[in-house]
Amino acid sequence: MRYLPLTDEDRQKMLETIGVHSVDDLFVDVPKAACLAKPLDLPDHQGELEVERTLTALAARNLDAASVPSFLGAGLYRHFIPAAVDHLIQRGEFLTAYTPYQPEISQGTLQTLFEFQTQVVLLTGMEVANASMYDGATATAEAILMARRITRRDHVVISGGLHPHYRDVAGTLAIGGELESLPPEVAGDETLAAKITPKTACVVVQNPDFFGNLKDLTEIAGACQAAGALLIAVVTEALSLGAVESPGGMGADIVAAEGQSFGNALNFGGPTVGLLACREKFVRQMPGRLCGQTVDVDGRRGWVLTLSTREQHIRREKATSNICTNSGLCALAFAVHVALLGEEGLCRLALINHEKAVALAESLAELPGVELVTENFFNEFTVALPAPAAGVVERLAERRILAGVPLSRLYPDEKALENHLLVAVTELAEEKDMKALCDGLKEVLP
């Protein structure tokens, strides 16, 4: 077996050193009744070639978004990933290291995390960021728990424009909280401030919202501040931060975001990388790992994991969260991609996304029976079709076009959203792809 270095001769000699006759003697503490009498019904080991064939055949049964015109977003976005990103994250010293428990020989991971934290701070306009969360949805739930700890209040107002998965994860993890979720408003109109009470811990608003609407958060930020509540801004398309005013700049207190757009493939939904940033005064209520700067005994600058008295391995049942692992390698991919982009690349890429989205939105709006619902957006918008969107998407998929996300997939109970289609456009969409979508829609729409 190619991953196992021990030979039978090694095993025999080692058993002699240990002073037992067989490996079975090492399992004496396992109750006899619980030991398997015969091997499990599983296939035997296989060579690399055979396994590769099996997996390749499984992959071939999927229609990958890279090979066809694709306009899916709804929280995860397919962007071009420079070749350098994958090369660097596959370096064994990054790939096969663990959490930097021994900082002297983990400065690579630690310095990267410090750079990642700084990038997240700059992008979000906040003051501190942690070393990543599992994904945007869990980051949002943790932000809510954090706000409740800070304010010692339990009422949470959730915008109807929050990604439905995020809303559901928050509902599942918000143990003991009173969550008040507003209904979805496709055009983005809602009066959140009216929901704030003296018991409100936080208001959660996504920008751009799930339907693509861009929002000015300054007003709701002011209302939160006046009521002693915190504003949690959620961002599912991190690239928007290259074009749109940052949540910090609009008065958010905590930012929870999905960072997949930078450096990470779609991967059918995971793994991705959650971002969590906040004002400095809240740092001790933050969950997850934080990397901090310090010096070694020779006075040289270095990095360590810090403020770990918040964490489960030290605090156990008094920890701020049970989170242990974060998304280290995805955070590295994020950091490399953002480093490659730099200020100029980021802003240009964001603008390209926006312009392409505007172009497609306007083309779609010209199709008979199609209405553009979203007024202001970044790279994703909602259109109302003259027929149920799910069926349209199925029929276009048969023509090898991935048209977008029918809102009914995420709002099966909202009859009013049945005809709505969420369309995302990134730099990867070519003009011929957009034309294919328009032509395809013309054919399948009644």
Place this chain on the structure above:
Amino acid sequence: MKEVTTSGHRGLDFEEPLLFEQGARGRTGVDLPEAKGAKNRLGGLQRKGDVGLPGLSEPQVIRHFTRLSQKNYGIDTGFYPLGSCTMKHNPRLNEKMARLPGFASLHPLQPFSTVQGALEVIDQVAAWLKTLTGLHGVAMSPAAGAQGELCGMMAIRAALTERGDARSRVLVPESAHGTNPATAASLGYQVDPVPGNARGRMDLDAFRAKLGPDVAAVMLTNPNTCGLFENDILEVANAIHDAGGFLYADGANFNAIVGRVRPVDLGVDCMHINLHKTFSTPHGGGGPGSGPVVLSKALAPFAPYPFLVHDEKGLRLAENGQDAPKDAKPFGRLKGFHGQMGMFVRALTYMLSHGGDGLRQVADDAVLNANYLLAALKDELSAPYPGPCMHEALFDDATLRAHGITTLDFAKALIDEGFHPMTIYFPLVVHGALLMEPTECESREGLDQFIQTVKALMARLKSGETAYFQEAPRLAPRRRLDETQAARRPVLRFRPEA
């Protein structure tokens, strides 16, 4: 150790500034077309100021991160016996398969008809996990082991709530991972620690004495964090079941028994499985993880959204109340989308590579290697519990203390010798713990070299060279770092000097 060079570099050991200290305006690592300058629909919400990101070319970025990587110790670099973390080899075939466009470029909300191969991967991984554990169902979406714990405990809570039997207490052995009490507490349970006995196991009498109608579950790691099999497990299972509670197993150490023992035969009701530990997905400097949870027949209906459903059109996911089977009673949703697909592909690649026969050999060799270390080192270091152990060998600091150094000092001396230290100061139940997990992937020659090194270090210590340890490491990219300063005056981001 004073700098001796002008540049600060020392041969292949480079001093690398931060990204933010080497950028320049007008420089970039990507070539993008000019935006067309068409009208925008940002509604006046354009970013007002600069983001403040540095500009670097591609060669600079490659060099920066290459140099940083060289400051890291990985499994690829050398022996990494970090106990409880299972630093086994990460096969590169796993990486190659996860990057097939048919997996990597799939959007999670594509129509089900276009992702049947991906759903089949999830189904196959689930089937392997069910066969290997003997349990009835599996929740695939938890993002990591700690979230898997939460998932299992939420299923337990939901099952108890349904039978009108809300309970308030969860028993957790003192040797447990910190995530166990943190998980139980985050669900509002009162965490009641159970002491260990002189044999390194949970004290069965103390456990029984704590049982009562308010106990929801016991969270037991088996093999436990001392590297020992909880040989009273069947009694524990019977007792908690008799008391109306559940046996939650922390599957962090499943790699020690995989293919030899099925958790179902130990009386386990649910267990999370860290795919990076038992099924070789990479640790990545701290994630991403993946923590599927196997569930008994009684708990399986409470598994969270989404979950796989077989119907006449093939496979689909139940994502909400509309499309779930009638008998499903999901407690909610733990994560956006469908779980860590990239990790499932890697795990399936590993499962198929090893097969049922190979996985059993994995457990055998992991246990053999650990016992070999224990046998070779128990007279050098102090071993609190006699063998045999399972997949990891535990030592305490009695000998080290007797010679005037700490566990930390000893660990740092190992760094100079080119080894990644073992886990230190965990589990908490022995003084100054040193927990060594060699995994099945280390050769006998590799183990012998480590053993000889530990013996040589102990000879040095016994000859009175305590300073050698207290000043270690000398040869790493950094010497000991001031953690107190880092916590007292936190610097958590780069700021340009004013």
